[in-house]
């Protein structure tokens with residue numbers, strides 16, 4: 001049975017905007033939360049993840065939580081600690097206290113960003129590859145995955161951790177041809193993560209069925225996710241502008257790309 005009422009944290013962000021379209025179209029009633037106002041959504045809850053009471057009230061009576069809120073780029077350890085590490089802990093505590101049984105956690109490719117990208121003919125990166133975070137940001141996503149495992153083992157709260165590639169309207173560089181998660185496929189993947197039975201804690205990679213895929217989508221497909229999009233139509237233009245990825249430049253040879261060398265930073 002599909003969960004009906006879903007709390008969407010981080011609703012004001014880019015992925016939040018995608019899911020505010022895609023999930024109601026599939027019959028979900030969304031409750032929205034973000035530390036910023038959500039444009040066009042006067043009923044959204046404006047609260048920080050650090051606000052325990054607001055979080056308890058936001059979670060109360062929901063069937064599931066999609067947890068997107070947090071710092072989505074590199075930042076100081078203190079900022080990451082507060083928003084992503086403590087914030088995700090507070091979210092799970094609220095879920096436990098209010099009896100919510102399913103979370104979908106927005107993890108990231110940057111939890112494994114130092115894993116070398118496969119070269120032509122090499123096997124895709126398995127979901128079981130040891131984590132190699134490329135930033136404090138990626139480290140916080142590994143923490144979130146471990147927290148999800150703990151809350152499953154200890155409290156029976158199920159989570160699908162989606163290591164999102166690049167969820168944007170369109171890929172903006174050659175690396176993202178391999179990692180792109182189209183808005184349409186994001187809706188399909190989060191819906192599958194909300195509805196698949198008996199997930200325990202499952203980690204999946206989150207991208208479209210890209211021709212240049214670097215990772216193994218089989219654990220996502222096992223949830224019932226059937227990607228319909230492929231970044232390849234963007235390839236000719238991006239390759240003409242930027243050229244092929246280098247085989248020696250470290251910013252090109254690892255999954256996390258420039259996050260492993262000069263990560264984009266969150267404005268603090």
Ligand code: NAI
Pocket residue numbers: 009010011012013014015016033034035036047048049050067068069070071072073082083087106107108109163164165166167168
């Ligand atoms: P975003 O930065 O656009 O949105 C994140 C939202 O979280 C923002 O609206 C922000 O105000 C909110 N937020 C930050 N700290 C908060 C706090 N303490 N309390 C409440 N709200 C807070 O990021 P985007 O792109 O929408 O990503 C959503 C999630 O997916 C993030 O967790 C990000 O790390 C993850 N992700 C996104 C990818 C992408 O390609 N867009 C790739 C991999 C992971």
Ligand code: 15L
Pocket residue numbers: 072073108109110164165166167176179256
């Ligand atoms: C992420 O985790 C970031 O939140 C997003 O802004 C993109 O940069 C994405 O990864 C990526 O690796 O392309």
